[in-house]
Amino acid sequence: MTEEPAASVAPEPGSGTPVALDLQGVKKTYDTPGRPHVEAIRQLDFQVGRGELVCVVGPSGAGKTTLLRSIAGLLDVTEGAVVLDGQVVTGPPAGMAVVFQEYGRSLFPWMTVRQNIELPLKEQGIPKAVRREKVDKALAEVSLTEAAEQHPWQLSGGMQQRVAIARAIAYEPSVLLMDEPFAAVDAQTRAELEDLVRALWKRLGVTVLFVTHDIDEAVYLGERVIVLSNRPTVLMEDVNVDLPRDRDQLTTRSDPRFGELRGHIYALIQKAKAGHRPDSETEA
Numbered sequence: 001m002t003e004e005p006a007a008s009v010a011p012e013p014g015s016g017t018p019v020a021l022d023l024q025g026v027k028k029t030y031d032t033p034g035r036p037h038v039e040a041i042r043q044l045d046f047q048v049g050r051g052e053l054v055c056v057v058g059p060s061g062a063g064k065t066t067l068l069r070s071i072a073g074l075l076d077v078t079e080g081a082v083v084l085d086g087q088v089v090t091g092p093p094a095g096m097a098v099v100f101q102e103y104g105r106s107l108f109p110w111m112t113v114r115q116n117i118e119l120p121l122k123e124q125g126i127p128k129a130v131r132r133e134k135v136d137k138a139l140a141e142v143s144l145t146e147a148a149e150q151h152p153w154q155l156s157g158g159m160q161q162r163v164a165i166a167r168a169i170a171y172e173p174s175v176l177l178m179d180e181p182f183a184a185v186d187a188q189t190r191a192e193l194e195d196l197v198r199a200l201w202k203r204l205g206v207t208v209l210f211v212t213h214d215i216d217e218a219v220y221l222g223e224r225v226i227v228l229s230n231r232p233t234v235l236m237e238d239v240n241v242d243l244p245r246d247r248d249q250l251t252t253r254s255d256p257r258f259g260e261l262r263g264h265i266y267a268l269i270q271k272a273k274a275g276h277r278p279d280s281e282t283e284a
């Protein structure tokens with residue numbers, strides 16, 4: 001890799017856009033009985049503005065899943081705080097929905113598509129007629145109206161992941177977290193699902209935090225890309241993706257700026273893998 005071109009650094013938050021998600025000095029260590037002590041996240045501070053689409057990338061084992069689970073309230077942070085809409089997260093918050101990579105395990109095979117999407121709404125105590133309306137709308141958003149009465153196992157992997165997305169958006173979350181959601185689908189389906197995420201984000205105005213190991217995907221989807229260091233994780237760089245808001249697979253990916261951003265982030269990850277850390281003068 002040659003010297004990376006200068007990337008524009010993400011603007012300081014707080015300039016107009018309200019903050020949806022605020023990570024304040026988040027640290028996470030694992031002290032699992034019978035397993036070695038692991039310092040996963042050393043220090044993370046960043047904010048996601050309401051209605052932003054932010055991607056997170058980092059070397060394998062950097063703590064991306066740990067970060068996302070901590071934000072989702074599925075793991076307790078060791079120090080610091082995750083704040084969603086002004087409230088400290090102490091368990092899975094009502095305003096957050098998560099889409100995981102393993103759609104096969106996140107959908108109930110004995111329930112129809114409609115029942116799967118309806119379940120979290122039922123748990124919220126939403127009346128039946130309203131539930132039906134919300135499920136129909138979510139199904140239309142992901143173009144799966146025809147599949148409402150089918151079971152997940154009757155659908156392709158890409159369709160199942162669309163059901164998982166429909167379930168998340170039917171819930172009308174303030175923040176949608178996505179943990180490598182397209183890692184298990186083929187390249188063509190993946191491109192379609194990426195476009196679906198961009199389209200939903202624009203239409204619904206939801207705040208999205210999208211974790212991926214794929215640099216191209218992060219640049220294509222994100223308005224910002226948060227690059228993590230090697231474990232114990234700190235922020236390598238918060239990269240502003242200054243590509244046009246309207247993106248498509250062909251034009252955007254052949255835009256020279258796309259190539260520059262991809263090259264810049266690739267170089268950062270290589271540096272991270274080689275042991276460079278912004279919190280240390282030494283490089284391994």
Ligand SMILES: Nc1ncnc2c1ncn2[C@@H]1O[C@H](COP(=O)(O)OP(=O)(O)OP(=O)(O)O)[C@@H](O)[C@H]1O
Binds near residue numbers: 035
């Ligand atoms: N329950 C646990 N107990 C102990 N250590 C754990 C636990 N879960 C994760 N870890 C460790 O924390 C570190 C970060 O793991 P995590 O899965 O968050 O990384 P990741 O960036 O998502 O990895 P990948 O890119 O490979 O998916 C790893 O060293 C992992 O072994």
